Amino acid sequence: MSWLLAGAVLAAMAWIIAVAVTPVFRGDRRRRLAAEADALQAEADRLEANRPGGTPQHAIEVASASQIEPRAERGPCPRCGGNFHVLTHTVRNVGTERLREVACRCGGCGTERITWFRVGARAVTADGVPPSPC
Numbered sequence: 001m002s003w004l005l006a007g008a009v010l011a012a013m014a015w016i017i018a019v020a021v022t023p024v025f026r027g028d029r030r031r032r033l034a035a036e037a038d039a040l041q042a043e044a045d046r047l048e049a050n051r052p053g054g055t056p057q058h059a060i061e062v063a064s065a066s067q068i069e070p071r072a073e074r075g076p077c078p079r080c081g082g083n084f085h086v087l088t089h090t091v092r093n094v095g096t097e098r099l100r101e102v103a104c105r106c107g108g109c110g111t112e113r114i115t116w117f118r119v120g121a122r123a124v125t126a127d128g129v130p131p132s133p134c
Contacts, residue, residue, distance in 0.1 A: 044078070053115040056094040060117050065100065072102040072115045082108025 053060040053072075062068055069086045077084060084104035092101050100117040 048078070048113070053117065056092075056097075056099055056116050058116070059097075059099050060115070062117050062119055065119050068100050068102060068117045068119070071117070072104050077106040077108060077111055079111050080106060080109040082106045084113060087112075 049055050050058070052058055060071065062071060069089060072086055072089075073084050075084065076082065084106055087103045087105055089100060089102050092099050097118065100119060102115045102117065104113050104115065105111070106113075
């Protein structure tokens with residue numbers, strides 16, 4: 001009978017330890033998965049910045065402004081393969097250039113993307129005014 005009681009006590013202690021320790025392991029796993037997700041997102045951001053149009057330095061050259069929005073919507077979403085839709089299309093002075101910044105959002109998963117465009121080879125002066133054609 002004492003062996004049975006000792007076995008029951010040991011089983012109860014094992015159950016208490018398992019219940020108390022399991023959340024610690026779950027927390028470690030969650031933290032490890034979150035760190036892996038952060039590393040994957042950093043790599044995706046790096047690749048996104050190096051794509052054509054991903055930064056002002058990699059702006060896509062187009063002949064006219066009418067080509068910008070169709071070109072920005074052309075590529076598939078890297079996360080779900082859905083279609084991008086233009087949210088905003090603004091002109092920005094970056095250094096001595098006037099560039100177009102187009103913000104798009106995926107209709108499938110909601111991923112947002114900024115794409116930069118250069119219309120022709122228009123430069124601006126230091127005060128932000130385009131040079132006169134004369």
